[in-house]
Amino acid sequence: MTTVYYVLGVVAFVVAILVSIGLHELGHMIPAKAFGGKVTQYFIGFGPTxxxxxxxxxxxxxxxIPLGGYVKIVGMLPPGAEQLGEVSYDEHGNQVTRVRKSNTGMFTQLISDARAAEWELIGPEDSERLFYKMPWWKKVVVMAGGPSVNIAIAFFLFWGVFGTYGNPNDVGPAEGRPVLSSVSQCVIPASEQRTDCTASDPESPAAEAGLRPGDTITSFNGTAVTGWDQLRSLIRDNADGQAVIGYERDGQELSGTTSTTVELRPDSATDQTLREVGFLGVTPQTVRATGGPLYTLVQMGETAEQTVEALIYLPSRVWGVGKAILGLQERDPDSPVSIVGGGRLAGETASTDLIPQDAKIAILLLLVAGFNFFIGAFNFIPLLPLDGGHIASALWEAVRRGAARLRGRPDPGHVDAAKLLPVAYVVATAMLAMSVVLIVGDLVVPLSIYGS
Incomplete structure (x- = not known):
């Protein structure tokens, strides 16, 4: 059954991503058609049909190849000099624009070829439906529609999880008297990355006092305990002094006596500075924060900050994955993953016995939401061939034309996005290279929910 659940997890993730891709492309196609544009193709995936x-x-x-999708909107690139005034007819007698001229220079030829592909079968009847002729704001709506759909998908998935299961990344102690979730059996230095006790580890004060998971702490050295933060402060301030702990177990009031020990421990969950404080060896039961749309927006704002940082360091982190593939270093657990890696994580989540069923569903939904959020943010980068590159061109067109009107100068016309194609080819090559590295990394040195 483990294999079956693994396959189901992978399939569910892949289908969710393909649906997201399809909705992304609808985000482009629907407004393009609504604005009178001509859309000749809507495809999910690349390669052979x-x-x-x-x-x-x-x-x-x-x-x-299910690694993306596209819609073909006619007239994305304005005509060059070689297209203007050059008309011929196809075998059915229909008038079409065809390109026969060529140019010298590598980039000039690339631009010319791109225009040729764009204009080869555009007929006169398409003249008023060409994308480049749309007002700048319509271009922005069309091109922003795709990544905005991904952001919307992420929002509704996050909201669905946060409003029901809760946010597993926003966890805090339950209100009221602390109920113990775990009790350390020994004292392990904070600097040592392990959880298992060894023969040389001293017994923890909590174990010496007879505390067990599920106990409710009621007092500490005669002070009534009302919450975890209060108890934590009492323990830390007690240094290596005697500790008389009152607790409740199965409805019975009990007490235990021990002495806390001084240990180097992090100051807080957000401040990892080590300080010498009193140590008992207990952790409380926690609850996940829940919330509605406003809470979700706040959390997505924090996610956006993390995503921007991830995009800034994406090339270096992909480089790190490449070094891990070659065995030069361990793969960073925080390194990016491809759709292959996402599928593996989904499969492991669905098949493991270490995660409760409701948590599995929440994790899978959050995984899909995270991919959608990243895809949306990535596509807003103002570089061609990404959607953000077309948005930037449209906004520049608005600024340029507006400035010309204010200065009483002639209309400079539409922005020629074709001139940015050399940049688009470089960006596309870099994206392809990074995708290949991540896919190979996810096959050779994959990340795992059990640790890398």
Whole structure:
């Protein structure tokens, strides 16, 4: 059954990502058509076509490599000089624009070829439906529609989890008298990354006092305990003094006597500075924070900060994955993963016996939400061929034309995005290289929910 659950987890994740990709492309296609644009293709995936069907002027289909998708909006690039005034007819006698001229220079030729591909079968009837002729704000809506859908998917998934299961990354002690979740059997120095006791480890004060998981702490050295923060302060301030602990177990009031020990421990969950404080060896039961739309937006704001940082350091972290592939270093647990790595994590989550069923569903939903949030944010980067590159071009067009009007100068016309194609090719090559490294890394040195 473990294998079955693993496969189901992988399939569920892949299907969720493919649905997200499809919705992303709908985010482009629907406003493009609403604004009168002509959309000739809507495909999920790349490579050879697996299935397609034409509805009206649009061909819908699925391709073999499920690593993205696209919609073909006619007229993304304005015509160059070689396109203007050059008209011919196809075998059916229909008037079409065709390109026959060529240019010298590598980048010039690349731009020319791109225009040729864009304009080869654009007919005069398409003149008023070309994307580049749309007002700048319509271009922004069309191009922002895709990544905005991903952000919206992430929001609703996060909200669904936070509003029901709770946020596993926002956990705190339960209110009221602290109920013990665990009791350390020995004292392990904070600097040592282990949880198992050895023969040389001294017995913990909590174990010496006879405390067990599930006990409710009621007093500490005669002071009534009302909450975990209060108890934590009493323990830390007690240094190596005697500790008389009152607790409740199965409805009975009991007490135990021990002496806390002085240990180097982190100052708090957010401040990992080690300080010498009193140590008992207990942890309280915790609860996950829950919330609605406003809480979700606040949490997504924090996620956005982390995502921006991840995007800034993405090349260096991918480089680290490459070094891990070659065996030069261990893979960083915080390194990025591809859809292959996401599928593996989903499979492990679904098949493990270490995670409760409700937690598995929450984790899988959060995994899909996280991928959607990252995809949305990544696509807003203002570089072609990403959606953000087209948005930046449209905004620059608005600024340039607005400035010309204010200064009483002639309209400079549409921004020629084709001139930025050399940048697009470099960015696309870098994206492809990073994708290959991450996919290979997820196969050779995969991350795991059990630790790397």
């Amino acid at each position: 697996v299935w397609s069907r034409r509805r009206g002027e649009t061909e819908y289909g699925i391709k073999a």
